[in-house]
Amino acid sequence: MNPAYLAFEGDRRIAAGSLAEVARAAKQLLDRSKDAAILVFNDQTSTLVDIDFRGSIDDVLARLPKPERPADADAPPAPRGPGRPRLGVVAREITLLPRHWEWLAQQKGGASVAIRKLVDEARRSSGDRDRTRLSQDAAYRFMTTMAGNRPHYEDAIRALFAHDRRRFATLIADWPADIRDHAMKLAYGDQAD
Structure with a gap:
Protein backbone atom coordinates (compact mmCIF):
# COMPACT_ATOMS: atom_id res chain seq x y z
CA MET A 1 0.00 0.00 0.00
CA ARG A 63 -4.83 21.23 13.79
CA LEU A 64 -4.29 18.81 10.92
CA PRO A 65 -6.80 19.14 8.09
CA LYS A 66 -9.65 16.66 8.51
CA PRO A 67 -10.71 14.44 5.62
CA GLU A 68 -13.68 15.88 3.79
CA ARG A 69 -17.01 14.32 4.66
CA PRO A 70 -20.40 14.86 3.12
CA ALA A 71 -22.46 17.54 4.87
CA ASP A 72 -25.06 15.04 6.02
CA ALA A 73 -22.53 12.49 7.38
CA ASP A 74 -23.38 13.38 10.99
CA ALA A 75 -27.12 13.23 10.41
CA PRO A 76 -28.86 10.12 11.69
CA PRO A 77 -29.91 7.75 8.92
CA ALA A 78 -33.39 8.39 7.61
CA PRO A 79 -35.91 5.66 8.29
CA ARG A 80 -36.00 3.26 5.39
CA GLY A 81 -39.18 2.82 3.47
CA PRO A 82 -40.00 0.65 0.52
CA GLY A 83 -37.83 0.84 -2.58
CA ARG A 84 -34.18 0.55 -3.42
CA PRO A 85 -31.40 1.45 -0.96
CA ARG A 86 -29.52 4.73 -1.46
CA LEU A 87 -26.20 3.09 -2.41
CA GLY A 88 -24.36 6.36 -1.87
CA VAL A 89 -26.27 8.21 -4.57
CA VAL A 90 -25.62 11.95 -4.51
CA ALA A 91 -28.01 14.32 -6.26
CA ARG A 92 -26.30 17.18 -8.11
CA GLU A 93 -27.31 19.55 -10.82
CA ILE A 94 -26.18 19.20 -14.42
CA THR A 95 -26.91 21.46 -17.35
CA LEU A 96 -27.79 19.98 -20.73
CA LEU A 97 -29.26 21.28 -23.94
CA PRO A 98 -32.89 20.42 -24.74
CA ARG A 99 -31.84 17.80 -27.32
CA HIS A 100 -29.80 16.02 -24.65
CA TRP A 101 -32.76 15.95 -22.25
CA GLU A 102 -35.00 14.61 -25.05
CA TRP A 103 -32.57 11.81 -25.81
CA LEU A 104 -32.18 10.94 -22.13
CA ALA A 105 -35.95 10.84 -21.64
CA GLN A 106 -36.22 8.21 -24.38
CA GLN A 107 -33.69 5.88 -22.75
CA LYS A 108 -34.74 2.80 -20.83
CA GLY A 109 -34.63 3.57 -17.10
CA GLY A 110 -34.71 7.33 -17.57
CA ALA A 111 -32.10 10.04 -17.49
CA SER A 112 -30.24 8.93 -14.34
CA VAL A 113 -29.72 5.36 -15.53
CA ALA A 114 -28.59 6.53 -18.97
CA ILE A 115 -26.12 9.04 -17.53
CA ARG A 116 -24.66 6.44 -15.14
CA LYS A 117 -24.20 4.02 -18.04
CA LEU A 118 -22.53 6.72 -20.16
CA VAL A 119 -20.17 7.66 -17.32
CA ASP A 120 -19.28 4.02 -16.63
CA GLU A 121 -18.54 3.41 -20.31
CA ALA A 122 -16.41 6.56 -20.53
CA ARG A 123 -14.47 5.49 -17.42
CA ARG A 124 -13.83 2.05 -18.94
CA SER A 125 -12.76 3.36 -22.33
CA SER A 126 -10.52 6.19 -21.07
CA GLY A 127 -9.22 4.66 -17.84
CA ASP A 128 -5.61 4.22 -19.00
CA ARG A 129 -5.48 7.71 -20.53
CA ASP A 130 -6.92 9.23 -17.36
CA ARG A 131 -4.44 7.37 -15.13
CA THR A 132 -1.54 8.47 -17.35
CA ARG A 133 -2.70 12.09 -17.31
CA LEU A 134 -3.13 12.10 -13.52
CA SER A 135 0.33 10.52 -13.07
CA GLN A 136 1.92 13.09 -15.35
CA ASP A 137 0.16 15.95 -13.55
CA ALA A 138 1.32 14.68 -10.14
CA ALA A 139 4.90 14.23 -11.37
CA TYR A 140 4.84 17.70 -12.93
CA ARG A 141 3.64 19.34 -9.68
CA PHE A 142 6.23 17.49 -7.61
CA MET A 143 9.08 18.20 -10.02
CA THR A 144 8.17 21.87 -10.30
CA THR A 145 8.26 22.26 -6.52
CA MET A 146 11.27 20.08 -5.75
CA ALA A 147 13.38 20.25 -8.90
CA GLY A 148 12.39 23.40 -10.78
CA ASN A 149 15.93 24.72 -10.54
CA ARG A 150 17.69 21.39 -11.23
CA PRO A 151 19.70 20.72 -14.39
CA HIS A 152 17.60 19.41 -17.28
CA TYR A 153 14.30 20.19 -15.50
CA GLU A 154 12.60 21.62 -18.58
CA ASP A 155 13.79 18.82 -20.84
CA ALA A 156 12.65 16.25 -18.25
CA ILE A 157 9.18 17.82 -18.23
CA ARG A 158 9.08 17.60 -22.04
CA ALA A 159 10.12 13.94 -21.90
CA LEU A 160 7.47 13.26 -19.24
CA PHE A 161 4.65 14.63 -21.39
CA ALA A 162 6.10 13.01 -24.53
CA HIS A 163 5.89 9.61 -22.77
CA ASP A 164 9.64 9.15 -23.31
CA ARG A 165 10.49 7.15 -20.19
CA ARG A 166 14.10 6.41 -21.17
CA ARG A 167 14.93 10.07 -21.86
CA PHE A 168 13.11 11.14 -18.69
CA ALA A 169 15.17 8.71 -16.58
CA THR A 170 18.40 9.84 -18.23
CA LEU A 171 17.67 13.53 -17.67
CA ILE A 172 16.89 13.14 -13.96
CA ALA A 173 19.61 10.56 -13.22
CA ASP A 174 21.88 13.11 -11.49
CA TRP A 175 19.16 14.58 -9.27
CA PRO A 176 19.19 13.73 -5.55
CA ALA A 177 18.07 10.12 -5.09
CA ASP A 178 14.88 10.80 -3.10
CA ILE A 179 13.65 13.41 -5.57
CA ARG A 180 14.62 11.34 -8.62
CA ASP A 181 13.05 8.15 -7.27
CA HIS A 182 9.80 9.82 -6.27
CA ALA A 183 9.51 11.61 -9.63
CA MET A 184 9.95 8.25 -11.40
CA LYS A 185 7.36 6.61 -9.13
CA LEU A 186 4.85 9.36 -9.78
CA ALA A 187 5.44 9.39 -13.53
CA TYR A 188 5.53 5.64 -14.12
CA GLY A 189 4.09 4.01 -11.00
CA ASP A 190 4.73 0.29 -10.90
CA GLN A 191 6.85 0.51 -14.02
CA ALA A 192 9.54 2.56 -12.24
CA ASP A 193 12.96 0.94 -12.06
Whole structure:
Protein backbone atom coordinates (compact mmCIF):
# COMPACT_ATOMS: atom_id res chain seq x y z
CA MET A 1 0.00 0.00 0.00
CA ASN A 2 1.38 3.41 -0.93
CA PRO A 3 1.76 6.02 1.80
CA ALA A 4 -0.80 8.79 1.63
CA TYR A 5 1.64 11.63 2.41
CA LEU A 6 5.35 12.36 2.08
CA ALA A 7 7.57 14.92 3.77
CA PHE A 8 10.80 16.30 2.36
CA GLU A 9 13.41 18.36 4.13
CA GLY A 10 15.46 19.85 1.37
CA ASP A 11 16.42 17.04 -1.02
CA ARG A 12 15.77 14.25 1.47
CA ARG A 13 12.55 12.36 2.10
CA ILE A 14 12.09 12.27 5.86
CA ALA A 15 8.71 10.57 6.27
CA ALA A 16 5.96 8.70 4.47
CA GLY A 17 2.62 7.47 5.75
CA SER A 18 -0.59 8.90 7.13
CA LEU A 19 -0.82 12.65 7.58
CA ALA A 20 -0.47 12.27 11.35
CA GLU A 21 2.67 10.09 11.01
CA VAL A 22 4.26 12.50 8.56
CA ALA A 23 3.35 15.56 10.65
CA ARG A 24 4.79 13.91 13.78
CA ALA A 25 8.11 13.10 12.05
CA ALA A 26 8.31 16.59 10.54
CA LYS A 27 7.59 18.27 13.89
CA GLN A 28 10.25 16.16 15.61
CA LEU A 29 12.80 17.23 12.99
CA LEU A 30 11.75 20.87 13.32
CA ASP A 31 12.16 20.67 17.09
CA ARG A 32 15.73 19.40 16.60
CA SER A 33 16.63 21.77 13.77
CA LYS A 34 14.81 25.13 13.85
CA ASP A 35 16.08 26.12 10.40
CA ALA A 36 14.72 23.02 8.64
CA ALA A 37 12.43 23.70 5.68
CA ILE A 38 9.86 20.93 5.33
CA LEU A 39 7.38 20.35 2.54
CA VAL A 40 4.54 17.84 2.91
CA PHE A 41 2.95 16.38 -0.23
CA ASN A 42 -0.19 14.38 -0.91
CA ASP A 43 1.39 11.27 -2.44
CA GLN A 44 -1.25 10.76 -5.13
CA THR A 45 -1.67 14.32 -6.40
CA SER A 46 1.60 15.97 -5.27
CA THR A 47 -0.35 18.91 -3.89
CA LEU A 48 1.32 20.58 -0.95
CA VAL A 49 -0.33 20.18 2.44
CA ASP A 50 -0.20 23.22 4.68
CA ILE A 51 0.57 22.22 8.27
CA ASP A 52 0.88 24.64 11.17
CA PHE A 53 3.88 23.34 13.15
CA ARG A 54 3.56 25.78 16.08
CA GLY A 55 3.28 24.36 19.58
CA SER A 56 3.62 20.78 20.75
CA ILE A 57 3.19 17.66 18.65
CA ASP A 58 -0.30 17.28 20.11
CA ASP A 59 -1.12 20.87 19.05
CA VAL A 60 0.11 20.16 15.53
CA LEU A 61 -1.88 16.92 15.28
CA ALA A 62 -5.04 18.62 16.58
CA ARG A 63 -4.83 21.23 13.79
CA LEU A 64 -4.29 18.81 10.92
CA PRO A 65 -6.80 19.14 8.09
CA LYS A 66 -9.65 16.66 8.51
CA PRO A 67 -10.71 14.44 5.62
CA GLU A 68 -13.68 15.88 3.79
CA ARG A 69 -17.01 14.32 4.66
CA PRO A 70 -20.40 14.86 3.12
CA ALA A 71 -22.46 17.54 4.87
CA ASP A 72 -25.06 15.04 6.02
CA ALA A 73 -22.53 12.49 7.38
CA ASP A 74 -23.38 13.38 10.99
CA ALA A 75 -27.12 13.23 10.41
CA PRO A 76 -28.86 10.12 11.69
CA PRO A 77 -29.91 7.75 8.92
CA ALA A 78 -33.39 8.39 7.61
CA PRO A 79 -35.91 5.66 8.29
CA ARG A 80 -36.00 3.26 5.39
CA GLY A 81 -39.18 2.82 3.47
CA PRO A 82 -40.00 0.65 0.52
CA GLY A 83 -37.83 0.84 -2.58
CA ARG A 84 -34.18 0.55 -3.42
CA PRO A 85 -31.40 1.45 -0.96
CA ARG A 86 -29.52 4.73 -1.46
CA LEU A 87 -26.20 3.09 -2.41
CA GLY A 88 -24.36 6.36 -1.87
CA VAL A 89 -26.27 8.21 -4.57
CA VAL A 90 -25.62 11.95 -4.51
CA ALA A 91 -28.01 14.32 -6.26
CA ARG A 92 -26.30 17.18 -8.11
CA GLU A 93 -27.31 19.55 -10.82
CA ILE A 94 -26.18 19.20 -14.42
CA THR A 95 -26.91 21.46 -17.35
CA LEU A 96 -27.79 19.98 -20.73
CA LEU A 97 -29.26 21.28 -23.94
CA PRO A 98 -32.89 20.42 -24.74
CA ARG A 99 -31.84 17.80 -27.32
CA HIS A 100 -29.80 16.02 -24.65
CA TRP A 101 -32.76 15.95 -22.25
CA GLU A 102 -35.00 14.61 -25.05
CA TRP A 103 -32.57 11.81 -25.81
CA LEU A 104 -32.18 10.94 -22.13
CA ALA A 105 -35.95 10.84 -21.64
CA GLN A 106 -36.22 8.21 -24.38
CA GLN A 107 -33.69 5.88 -22.75
CA LYS A 108 -34.74 2.80 -20.83
CA GLY A 109 -34.63 3.57 -17.10
CA GLY A 110 -34.71 7.33 -17.57
CA ALA A 111 -32.10 10.04 -17.49
CA SER A 112 -30.24 8.93 -14.34
CA VAL A 113 -29.72 5.36 -15.53
CA ALA A 114 -28.59 6.53 -18.97
CA ILE A 115 -26.12 9.04 -17.53
CA ARG A 116 -24.66 6.44 -15.14
CA LYS A 117 -24.20 4.02 -18.04
CA LEU A 118 -22.53 6.72 -20.16
CA VAL A 119 -20.17 7.66 -17.32
CA ASP A 120 -19.28 4.02 -16.63
CA GLU A 121 -18.54 3.41 -20.31
CA ALA A 122 -16.41 6.56 -20.53
CA ARG A 123 -14.47 5.49 -17.42
CA ARG A 124 -13.83 2.05 -18.94
CA SER A 125 -12.76 3.36 -22.33
CA SER A 126 -10.52 6.19 -21.07
CA GLY A 127 -9.22 4.66 -17.84
CA ASP A 128 -5.61 4.22 -19.00
CA ARG A 129 -5.48 7.71 -20.53
CA ASP A 130 -6.92 9.23 -17.36
CA ARG A 131 -4.44 7.37 -15.13
CA THR A 132 -1.54 8.47 -17.35
CA ARG A 133 -2.70 12.09 -17.31
CA LEU A 134 -3.13 12.10 -13.52
CA SER A 135 0.33 10.52 -13.07
CA GLN A 136 1.92 13.09 -15.35
CA ASP A 137 0.16 15.95 -13.55
CA ALA A 138 1.32 14.68 -10.14
CA ALA A 139 4.90 14.23 -11.37
CA TYR A 140 4.84 17.70 -12.93
CA ARG A 141 3.64 19.34 -9.68
CA PHE A 142 6.23 17.49 -7.61
CA MET A 143 9.08 18.20 -10.02
CA THR A 144 8.17 21.87 -10.30
CA THR A 145 8.26 22.26 -6.52
CA MET A 146 11.27 20.08 -5.75
CA ALA A 147 13.38 20.25 -8.90
CA GLY A 148 12.39 23.40 -10.78
CA ASN A 149 15.93 24.72 -10.54
CA ARG A 150 17.69 21.39 -11.23
CA PRO A 151 19.70 20.72 -14.39
CA HIS A 152 17.60 19.41 -17.28
CA TYR A 153 14.30 20.19 -15.50
CA GLU A 154 12.60 21.62 -18.58
CA ASP A 155 13.79 18.82 -20.84
CA ALA A 156 12.65 16.25 -18.25
CA ILE A 157 9.18 17.82 -18.23
CA ARG A 158 9.08 17.60 -22.04
CA ALA A 159 10.12 13.94 -21.90
CA LEU A 160 7.47 13.26 -19.24
CA PHE A 161 4.65 14.63 -21.39
CA ALA A 162 6.10 13.01 -24.53
CA HIS A 163 5.89 9.61 -22.77
CA ASP A 164 9.64 9.15 -23.31
CA ARG A 165 10.49 7.15 -20.19
CA ARG A 166 14.10 6.41 -21.17
CA ARG A 167 14.93 10.07 -21.86
CA PHE A 168 13.11 11.14 -18.69
CA ALA A 169 15.17 8.71 -16.58
CA THR A 170 18.40 9.84 -18.23
CA LEU A 171 17.67 13.53 -17.67
CA ILE A 172 16.89 13.14 -13.96
CA ALA A 173 19.61 10.56 -13.22
CA ASP A 174 21.88 13.11 -11.49
CA TRP A 175 19.16 14.58 -9.27
CA PRO A 176 19.19 13.73 -5.55
CA ALA A 177 18.07 10.12 -5.09
CA ASP A 178 14.88 10.80 -3.10
CA ILE A 179 13.65 13.41 -5.57
CA ARG A 180 14.62 11.34 -8.62
CA ASP A 181 13.05 8.15 -7.27
CA HIS A 182 9.80 9.82 -6.27
CA ALA A 183 9.51 11.61 -9.63
CA MET A 184 9.95 8.25 -11.40
CA LYS A 185 7.36 6.61 -9.13
CA LEU A 186 4.85 9.36 -9.78
CA ALA A 187 5.44 9.39 -13.53
CA TYR A 188 5.53 5.64 -14.12
CA GLY A 189 4.09 4.01 -11.00
CA ASP A 190 4.73 0.29 -10.90
CA GLN A 191 6.85 0.51 -14.02
CA ALA A 192 9.54 2.56 -12.24
CA ASP A 193 12.96 0.94 -12.06
